[in-house]
Amino acid sequence: ETGVTQTPRHLVMGMTNKKSLKCEQHLGHNAMYWYKQSAKKPLELMFVYSLEERVENNSVPSRFSPECPNSSHLFLHLHTLQPEDSALYLCASSPSWQGARPLFFGSGTQLSVL
């Protein structure tokens, strides 16, 4: 266990549904991240939060909406997704969003959009 927990592990949704991904870290870290992992592609950074404030929105479509109510929890709200949004969504945390400390990843949510 890395100390970063993601739920659900698997999610199937239609293009008109609204769903949310949840991430919780038990490491006392100040920074949290959402990444998108597609097969044979580099991980794509979506959002970065530091102490509940967003420091990066990496040109992500508005159908993805992040929320960070406190430094331990991070959500990704999904609505009107497209089939090409099917991927593994990874949450990560680190002590700080700056510096050279490594990221700690959750196991991910495997999302399928029908």
Add this chain to the structure above:
Amino acid sequence: AQSVAQPEDQVKVAEGNPLTVKCTYSVSGNPYLFWYVQYPNRGLQFLLKYITGDNLVKGSYGFEAEFNKSQTSFHLKKPSALVSDSALYFCAVRDADDYKLSFGAGTTVTVRA
């Protein structure tokens, strides 16, 4: 802009043989370099990093990596591979003056018994 290239989609070796996974990078400033491993149905796990100092860095599970500034490379190595090393390996780079971590596309390692 920064980027990472992992030129091999797959690497296959026999158990007990040396394992090398290649990585080259591009950054405008000084690089921070990382290797992560991903086992099936799991997130990425940190293996090792290079920040400064000795070009040879040692990490978890007997892995090491060599930083080569002139070749802008950071290859991952293990002297004697195990079947349990079979996984997906990611190289990542961050410019020391930036916070964004850029990942390669990953290399699938298969170690056969």
